[in-house]
Amino acid sequence: MSTALSVVVDATLITLILALAAFGLAIIYGLVGVINMGHGAMLTLGAYLTWAATTAGLPFLVSILLAASGVAFVGLLLEHIVIRPFYDKPFDTLLLTWGFFLVSTEVIKIVFGTDLRNVANPVPGAFDLAGIQLPAYRTMIACFSLLLIAGSALVFFYTALGIKIRALIQNQEMAWLLGLDVSRMYKLVFVTGSFVAGLAGALISPMLSVDPYIGNIFLVRSFFVVIVGGIGQLLGGTLIGSFLIGGSETLFALFTGQVFAQTVVFALAIVVLRFRPHGVLRAR
Amino acid sequence: MTRRMPVRQSLLGASSLDLLLSERGAALVAFTVLALLPVFFSGYVIYILPQYMLFGVLAMSLGLLWGFAGLVSFGQAGFFALGAYTMGLAMKWGGGIEPAYLGLLLSLLIGGVLAAVVGYFLFSAGVRGAYFVLITLALSIMVEQIAVSQSQITGGWNGMFIDRMSLSFGPLGKVSLFEDAAMYYLILPIVAAIYVILYTLTKTKFGKVLTGIRENEDRLISLGFDASLYKTAVFAISGAVACFAGALYGTHANFVAPSLAGVLFSTEVVVWVAIGGRGSLLGVLLGGILVASFSNYLSAITPEYWQLVLGLLFVAVILYFRGGVAGAVAHLVNTRRAK
Numbered sequence: 149m150s151t152a153l154s155v156v157v158d159a160t161l162i163t164l165i166l167a168l169a170a171f172g173l174a175i176i177y178g179l180v181g182v183i184n185m186g187h188g189a190m191l192t193l194g195a196y197l198t199w200a201a202t203t204a205g206l207p208f209l210v211s212i213l214l215a216a217s218g219v220a221f222v223g224l225l226l227e228h229i230v231i232r233p234f235y236d237k238p239f240d241t242l243l244l245t246w247g248f249f250l251v252s253t254e255v256i257k258i259v260f261g262t263d264l265r266n267v268a269n270p271v272p273g274a275f276d277l278a279g280i281q282l283p284a285y286r287t288m289i290a291c292f293s294l295l296l297i298a299g300s301a302l303v304f305f306y307t308a309l310g311i312k313i314r315a316l317i318q319n320q321e322m323a324w325l326l327g328l329d330v331s332r333m334y335k336l337v338f339v340t341g342s343f344v345a346g347l348a349g350a351l352i353s354p355m356l357s358v359d360p361y362i363g364n365i366f367l368v369r370s371f372f373v374v375i376v377g378g379i380g381q382l383l384g385g386t387l388i389g390s391f392l393i394g395g396s397e398t399l400f401a402l403f404t405g406q407v408f409a410q411t412v413v414f415a416l417a418i419v420v421l422r423f424r425p426h427g428v429l430r431a432r
Numbered sequence: 433m434t435r436r437m438p439v440r441q442s443l444l445g446a447s448s449l450d451l452l453l454s455e456r457g458a459a460l461v462a463f464t465v466l467a468l469l470p471v472f473f474s475g476y477v478i479y480i481l482p483q484y485m486l487f488g489v490l491a492m493s494l495g496l497l498w499g500f501a502g503l504v505s506f507g508q509a510g511f512f513a514l515g516a517y518t519m520g521l522a523m524k525w526g527g528g529i530e531p532a533y534l535g536l537l538l539s540l541l542i543g544g545v546l547a548a549v550v551g552y553f554l555f556s557a558g559v560r561g562a563y564f565v566l567i568t569l570a571l572s573i574m575v576e577q578i579a580v581s582q583s584q585i586t587g588g589w590n591g592m593f594i595d596r597m598s599l600s601f602g603p604l605g606k607v608s609l610f611e612d613a614a615m616y617y618l619i620l621p622i623v624a625a626i627y628v629i630l631y632t633l634t635k636t637k638f639g640k641v642l643t644g645i646r647e648n649e650d651r652l653i654s655l656g657f658d659a660s661l662y663k664t665a666v667f668a669i670s671g672a673v674a675c676f677a678g679a680l681y682g683t684h685a686n687f688v689a690p691s692l693a694g695v696l697f698s699t700e701v702v703v704w705v706a707i708g709g710r711g712s713l714l715g716v717l718l719g720g721i722l723v724a725s726f727s728n729y730l731s732a733i734t735p736e737y738w739q740l741v742l743g744l745l746f747v748a749v750i751l752y753f754r755g756g757v758a759g760a761v762a763h764l765v766n767t768r769r770a771k
Contacts, residue, residue, distance in 0.1 A: 250743030
């Protein structure tokens with residue numbers, strides 16, 4: 149019984165943490181259609197900036213906000229200089245953001261070196277829940293992830309800004325005719341997505357050793373989360389996608405090794421993409 | 433020699449210069465230079481160059497897909513690593529026939545069949561563009577993960593040692609390829625042959641249909657071509673070529689590790705092809721050889737800055753010169769001709 153419960157808890161934590169890691173991509177890819185292959189690099193950058201800020205003696209909460217803002221600024225530069233003319237050519241954005249990944253990874257290596265860096269866990273220890281030891285920090289991050297997604301859904305569905313963004317997705321031309329500043333909205337969404345990606349990298353940094361390729365672990369998985377969940381399905385899509393890509397891996401890992409479980413999940417994700425290219429939530 | 437003889441060919445020397453400036457002439461020069469290199473160099477250069485030529489073949493496998501069919505695969509390194517592992521296992525297992533031949537044959541078959549199966553599975557459902565990129569990237573990660581997790585077969589993270597192959601030619605006897613020069617002169621003609629085969633392929637009707645698919649897939653379909661079959665075929669050829677090159681690479685390098693299939697190596701292939709010029713198989717081949725050589729040379733001096741320059745070059749190519757270096761050269765040649 150307690151093993152079953154611990155598997156459920158484990159799967160839930162992994163699902164929510166993966167949802168956090170993928171959410172920035174869900175915003176950028178799902179809302180403005182930029183196939184952001186630089187998503188992994190944004191996570192990495194967020195992690196390194198957090199390391200730099202905490203090492204400089206800043207408190208953790210300040211550090212993660214600085215890191216996320218830093219990544220948002222980089223995202224702003226990327227959008228303004230490179231991406232802006234290519235919104236209607238998604239495949240070019242894929243190649244350009246891949247170039248961003250290459251360049252920013254090398255800049256990170258030049259600035260920070262290639263040694264492993266560790267960010268001290270701000271909330272060490274664990275607490276007990278019905279006989280199961282829950283790592284405190286991971287649990288907090290999982291809860292934050294849920295709050296972040298729910299909060300975004302509130303903005304998306306219940307504010308004037310959300311209406312504008314939805315209008316933009318549904319009919320860009322009509323939104324423009326009705327006086328919406330389309331290019332400013334695109335920029336806003338792109339920068340918000342970068343901020344969220346940087347924040348995710350910052351929050352994940354205490355759980356892993358930070359190296360220049362830390363974001364790569366999440367790159368392909370985040371894409372699978374977004375596509376399997378359904379592009380543009382910010383709330384339910386991200387959560388269901390994260391469960392299918394991340395949570396199910398925990399379940400498979402019960403029967404095989406951890407690494408092989410990832411392989412199985414990737415294979416299943418490819419099959420899902422083939423048969424439900426618009427995600428599991430949307431009918432074809 | 434060139435089919436499209438320029439009008440001014442009567443001018444003395446113009447036709448030979450034009451031949452030199454055509455892709456075929458440039459290929460002739462490039463392969464002649466490669467063939468003569470062992471006369472002037474020995475040691476490390478001759479040891480390492482065949483590996484870079486095989487990287488060039490890997491680049492051509494992507495160049496064929498990207499430049500001619502408009503399919504971008506981020507998974508060619510996965511096929512390459514699969515070939516190296518196939519070779520290693522064939523050499524270990526031995527079997528009844530010559531292990532080297534077995535390894536080479538199996539790598540062609542496995543690469544081709546796997547790519548055909550995956551390709552048909554995806555293309556028949558209309559998977560294209562970004563989805564294809566992501567799925568092929570996932571495929572190469574899966575090869576890496578399987579190589580790591582099945583450590584009793586593959587050696588896991590530590591990788592696997594592969595013997596240098598020796599080839600027997602029936603009654604003519606057996607040739608050991610332990611010598612670097614011997615290996616060089618085995619691999620160079622193979623690379624040249626693959627180039628000629630792929631180049632010829634792009635000039636056939638098959639190649640023209642592929643170009644049509646790249647330009648306007650829907651139109652080709654409405655003209656009655658089964659686009660998914662054509663795409664499956666070109667992906668299978670590309671997979672077989674990449675896997676075969678990987679088998680040769682494995683036995684040349686004596687070693688294969690999971691990272692050969694990883695994201696980083698897959699990335700490098702895309703960069704070689706973009707910079708070399710995806711419209712030209714020769715540009716792509718030379719791009720692979722030269723960029724890999726420079727990377728090796730400069731990694732001793734300034735590894736990070738070189739990679740940074742490569743990344744910036746890649747962005748510049750996507751933004752400003754679609755055709756890469758080969759495209760820029762072709763443009764210069766054409767302007768010269770137009771004068």
